[in-house]
Amino acid sequence: MSPEPKIIAFCCNWCSYAAADLAGILRLQYPGSIRIIRVMCSGMVHPEMVLHALDKGADGVMIIGCHPGECHYLTGNEMALARAEVIADTLEDLGYASERFQLTWVSSAEPERLVEAFRTMSGRLMLLRSEQQTSYAKKN
Amino acid sequence: MKPKLSFEWLHACSGCEIALLNYGEPLLALLNRVEIVHFPLLMDHKYTRPEREDLPLSLPEADIGLVSGGVAHQEHLTVLHEMRRQCRTLIALGTCATHGGIPAMRNQWSTADTLQTVLAAGDTEPGPMLDEPSLFLDRVYSVDEKVPVEVSLPGCPPQPELIAAIIEALLNKDTVPPANKSVCETCPTLRKGKGQTTIRRFLDNADYDRDQPVSRMRCLLEQGLLCMGPVTAGGCGGKDTPLCLRARVPCRGCYGPVRPGGNQLLDMKNALASNGIDHRSIVDRKSLLRFSGAHGLIQPAGKRR
Amino acid sequence: MAQVLTIDPVTRIEGHARIKIHLDEQGRVSDARVAISALRGFEQFVVGRPAEEIPRIVSRICGICPWMHHLAAVKAIDGCFGVTPTPAGHRLRELCQVMAHIHDKILHFFFLAAPDFVLGPDSDFSVRNIMGMVRQDPELAARVVRMRQLGQVMLDRFAGKSIHPVAGVVGGFAKPMSAEERSDLQRDGATLLDFASFALDYAKERVFHRYREEMQSLGAITTGFLGTIDDQGGLQLYDGRLRLMHASGTTVDFPAADYAQHLSEQVEPWSSAKMVYAKSWQEGFSLDPAAPKGVYRVNTLARLNVCDHIGTPRAQAELEDFRAQFGRPAQGTLLYHWARLIELIYACERTQELLADDRITDPHIRNTATPQAGRGIGCVEAPRGTLIHEYATDDNGCITSANLIVGTTHNIAPMNLSVRQAAASLIHDGVYDEAILNRVEMAVRAYDP
Ligand code: SF4
Ligand code: SF4
Ligand code: SF4
Ligand code: FES
Numbered sequence: 001m002s003p004e005p006k007i008i009a010f011c012c013n014w015c016s017y018a019a020a021d022l023a024g025i026l027r028l029q030y031p032g033s034i035r036i037i038r039v040m041c042s043g044m045v046h047p048e049m050v051l052h053a054l055d056k057g058a059d060g061v062m063i064i065g066c067h068p069g070e071c072h073y074l075t076g077n078e079m080a081l082a083r084a085e086v087i088a089d090t091l092e093d094l095g096y097a098s099e100r101f102q103l104t105w106v107s108s109a110e111p112e113r114l115v116e117a118f119r120t121m122s123g124r125l126m127l128l129r130s131e132q133q134t135s136y137a138k139k140n
Numbered sequence: 141m142k143p144k145l146s147f148e149w150l151h152a153c154s155g156c157e158i159a160l161l162n163y164g165e166p167l168l169a170l171l172n173r174v175e176i177v178h179f180p181l182l183m184d185h186k187y188t189r190p191e192r193e194d195l196p197l198s199l200p201e202a203d204i205g206l207v208s209g210g211v212a213h214q215e216h217l218t219v220l221h222e223m224r225r226q227c228r229t230l231i232a233l234g235t236c237a238t239h240g241g242i243p244a245m246r247n248q249w250s251t252a253d254t255l256q257t258v259l260a261a262g263d264t265e266p267g268p269m270l271d272e273p274s275l276f277l278d279r280v281y282s283v284d285e286k287v288p289v290e291v292s293l294p295g296c297p298p299q300p301e302l303i304a305a306i307i308e309a310l311l312n313k314d315t316v317p318p319a320n321k322s323v324c325e326t327c328p329t330l331r332k333g334k335g336q337t338t339i340r341r342f343l344d345n346a347d348y349d350r351d352q353p354v355s356r357m358r359c360l361l362e363q364g365l366l367c368m369g370p371v372t373a374g375g376c377g378g379k380d381t382p383l384c385l386r387a388r389v390p391c392r393g394c395y396g397p398v399r400p401g402g403n404q405l406l407d408m409k410n411a412l413a414s415n416g417i418d419h420r421s422i423v424d425r426k427s428l429l430r431f432s433g434a435h436g437l438i439q440p441a442g443k444r445r
Numbered sequence: 446m447a448q449v450l451t452i453d454p455v456t457r458i459e460g461h462a463r464i465k466i467h468l469d470e471q472g473r474v475s476d477a478r479v480a481i482s483a484l485r486g487f488e489q490f491v492v493g494r495p496a497e498e499i500p501r502i503v504s505r506i507c508g509i510c511p512w513m514h515h516l517a518a519v520k521a522i523d524g525c526f527g528v529t530p531t532p533a534g535h536r537l538r539e540l541c542q543v544m545a546h547i548h549d550k551i552l553h554f555f556f557l558a559a560p561d562f563v564l565g566p567d568s569d570f571s572v573r574n575i576m577g578m579v580r581q582d583p584e585l586a587a588r589v590v591r592m593r594q595l596g597q598v599m600l601d602r603f604a605g606k607s608i609h610p611v612a613g614v615v616g617g618f619a620k621p622m623s624a625e626e627r628s629d630l631q632r633d634g635a636t637l638l639d640f641a642s643f644a645l646d647y648a649k650e651r652v653f654h655r656y657r658e659e660m661q662s663l664g665a666i667t668t669g670f671l672g673t674i675d676d677q678g679g680l681q682l683y684d685g686r687l688r689l690m691h692a693s694g695t696t697v698d699f700p701a702a703d704y705a706q707h708l709s710e711q712v713e714p715w716s717s718a719k720m721v722y723a724k725s726w727q728e729g730f731s732l733d734p735a736a737p738k739g740v741y742r743v744n745t746l747a748r749l750n751v752c753d754h755i756g757t758p759r760a761q762a763e764l765e766d767f768r769a770q771f772g773r774p775a776q777g778t779l780l781y782h783w784a785r786l787i788e789l790i791y792a793c794e795r796t797q798e799l800l801a802d803d804r805i806t807d808p809h810i811r812n813t814a815t816p817q818a819g820r821g822i823g824c825v826e827a828p829r830g831t832l833i834h835e836y837a838t839d840d841n842g843c844i845t846s847a848n849l850i851v852g853t854t855h856n857i858a859p860m861n862l863s864v865r866q867a868a869a870s871l872i873h874d875g876v877y878d879e880a881i882l883n884r885v886e887m888a889v890r891a892y893d894p
Contacts, residue, residue: 046410047406047409047410048402048403048406048407051403051406079414082413082414083410083413083414085413085419086406086409086410086412086413086419089409089419089420089425090405090406090409092444093405093425094403094405094406094437094439095438095439095440095441095444095445096444096445097444097445132444132445149461151485152508153505153506153507153508153511154459154460154507154508154509155505155507155508155509155511155608155609156508157508158508158509158552158597158608159508159608161556161590161593161594162594162597162598162607162608163594164590164591164594164598165587165590165594167590168579168586168587168590171576171579176576180456180461181456181457181459181557182456182457182556182574182575182576183456183457183570183571183573183574183576184456184457184570184571184573184574184883185456185570185571186452186453186454186456187454188451188453190450190451190452190877190882191448191449191450193449193451241505242502242505243485243505245486245490245502246486246489246490248490249486249489249490253489254486254489254490257486257488257489257492258486258487258488258489296505296609297508297608297609341495341497341816341842342497342498342614343497343615343616343813343814343815343816344811344813344814345614345619345811350620350621350623350808351623383601383605383606383611384605384606384611385605386605386606387604387605387606387610387611387612387619387620388619388620389605389611389612389614389619392498392501392611394609423495423841423843424493424494424495424498424843427494427495427498430502
């Protein structure tokens with residue numbers, strides 16, 4: 001198993017993707033196993049895309065949008081927030097740990113905040129993996 | 141030579157076969173155009189010669205095979221593989237075959253748990269255990285999880301005209317009619333937009349005027365009843381009112397998801413959230429997958445991935 | 446050489462089954478068994494569900510008699526929630542239940558069983574079926590197909606869905622009956638009643654008189670019987686008390702809710718289906734063919750044996766004729782078919798009787814239910830026999846446990862005895878052919894498993 005958890009990050013075009021760009025320019029370090037997918041707005045990430053990513057083997061999924069009130073399309077991130085609850089609940093219903101999903105707000109001027117969010121998520125998934133391995137070992 | 145048809149049922153309830161018989165008199169004309177080579181409900185073709193238990197099960201060759209029911213037992217698997225080998229075109233008939241159907245609700249438990257509960261039910265003295273519990277598969281699978289199929293025809297049961305139309309289309313080498321949109325598409329109820337913001341249980345009838353047609357009744361979802369019309373493949377009522385709505389009760393999703401790979405639980409909660417309805421007011425969320433729990437969607441509780 | 450003959454699958458029955466016949470060194474039948482594989486898991490996966498949803502889930506136990514499971518569950522959930530259905534709700538449920546018996550009986554007799562008799566038990570297997578009947582008598586076949594469909598269409602039209610119904614709801618029924626619907630049903634019901642009378646006359650002439658000997662001897666065993674009756678001892682399909690009759694003819698009546706005091710379940714190691722036996726006879730349970738113990742039968746023949754009379758005129762006249770010929774209790778296994786057609790007449794007459802009563806169009810169809818902790822037992826007579834659903838709920842009205850006894854479960858033990866009897870009397874010195882094995886299957890078919 002690869003040491004670093006695979007994370008799919010849906011970043012909105014106007015804030016978080018710009019922040020990721022900036023992080024690159026500033027050469028900020030973050031885990032290499034993060035795959036960024038650019039979307040126009042966090043509000044367009046359908047829950048099925050999250051589920052699909054996990055079904056196909058991602059360890060975690062992040063949706064990263066503009067801060068509340070700053071969405072380029074006005075209320076896209078409110079939609080994302082309403083869906084986040086649905087996604088977390090649904091993951092548990094389907095047998096996935098809801099820790100594998102995270103919604104975060106980042107502005108285009110906050111590359112450090114973005115990188116910090118990546119690191120936190122990666123750490124959380126590592127922890128989850130080791131917990132699951134212990135509980136598996138106990139059962140068998 | 142007449143085209144050959146072969147029918148089998150696996151983890152099924154016979155409802156799909158009865159639906160076909162409900163096609164009535166036009167069925168006789170259809171049957172006249174084909175030769176049925178295997179159909180356990182109606183004819184006496186057997187799997188092997190009686191004295192040869194050692195021979196593998198064998199089924200006749202056929203142009204079109206119809207299989208109802210999911211796959212839950214080693215024997216289902218054997219029959220299914222033989223059907224696949226012998227049939228040029230294979231139709232997964234009914235929601236059990238396409239998405240697991242109601243029997244896949246048991247995927248929430250392990251097979252061992254289910255065996256124990258079912259055999260111990262009641263205040264009975266426990267009987268001896270089954271000789272070969274190992275022959276049960278670990279869960280209920282849909283047919284397409286085990287073999288490729290050419291046509292998926294969901295519905296619990298599928299509408300008789302839909303079954304006949306597909307067989308006709310295949311006989312005429314036409315393209316198979318495309319699947320319908322959602323159940324709501326053909327539902328005539330009144331939709332006014334903002335309705336109830338919570339979901340209540342179906343403990344009292346919907347509000348409607350008994351002297352007025354369904355088209356004068358307010359949409360059940362807007363009345364605060366859980367209706368799965370928005371996330372369920374349409375077609376149960378043909379071009380007319382969906383069947384459950386005719387009885388003035390909400391849709392429970394028996395045709396499976398609108399898109400074959402969809403997820404009714406996720407779609408329904410998403411639809412509720414988008415409309416400002418509190419999805420947490422649903423008492424039993426897992427039941428949103430009551431017809432489509434195969435494909436690994438329903439997992440044993442406690443097994444967090 | 447000792448040998449095992451396997452009939453797999455048993456065909457022209459309404460589910461999955463397999464027969465194994467064991468022959469000893471001398472080619473005599475040493476044992477014969479019917480196995481029905483049936484781990485569906487319903488008792489497991491209803492657990493945790495809101496109880497009012499159960500009737501729409503358990504209907505999927507059987508697509509031929511879904512109304513029976515639907516309504517047995519509805520009755521049981523009424524009990525869990527302590528709600529009584531309105532009088533109109535009660536009547537509409539019974540109406541649907543008896544109408545659902547109509548298509549089942551036509552299906553079973555004409556589509557599944559009749560080919561053995563009309564075309565002959567020894568006819569070639571490739572024509573011994575409904576398609577063969579179509580070729581032999583297209584007019585009759587067309588009528589049969591049409592009549593069975595009409596029974597289903599009546600239900601579809603009134604209740605929305607005939608296969609896997611939805612209209613029975615805790616507290617009553619989901620939709621009232623309009624005057625127009627009522628007269629439509631009356632018209633179609635009359636057509637079916639005519640057909641039912643024709644069907645029995647036809648069967649008497651073409652089947653029962655020609656196969657008089659077999660009717661009594663094939664698969665013949667001596668057992669007790671179980672069925673439902675009303676306060677006056679009349680035949681009932683939807684509601685009433687249970688009557689358990691010993692082979693000697695003595696009976697005991699009890700409310701369905703007390704079933705566990707009289708019946709007990711057992712799982713045999715060679716079949717994944719449970720068997721039930723009459724615990725209250727205190728003789729235990731044994732499938733020894735020479736001296737079976739605790740074995741009783743359900744389904745059509747049983748219901749006609751346990752009832753004192755039938756409340757509708759044509760069916761009553763036929764019951765009298767039947768009793769005059771075969772006594773009470775009648776034991777011949779193939780007599781199940783005869784009894785089935787008498788019940789078809791009853792179901793049609795009862796449909797008309799319920800429709801004639803003005804209370805059927807009363808708009809007050811459902812009482813509001815309140816989820817609560819409780820226990821409920823629902824019992825109806827399904828085409829295949831006495832059907833019992835039992836559930837318990839928690840404070841939130843969700844299911845905590847379930848126990849289901851379906852018609853076939855009662856009949857598995859007697860079916861095994863019948864198959865063994867049929868095989869032993871037909872197979873000598875290890876000699877058998879397709880026709881003989883089909884006769885063994887006929888012993889199973891009579892039970893309509
Ligand atoms: S899809 Fe429905 S009708 Fe068909 S076998 Fe499954 S439960 Fe029965
Ligand atoms: S939600 Fe239900 S009642 Fe409303 S339109 Fe859709 S199917 Fe009809
Ligand atoms: S309304 Fe929904 S549950 Fe009812 S038959 Fe149609 S698809 Fe199935
Ligand atoms: S544009 Fe960034 S969240 Fe909508």
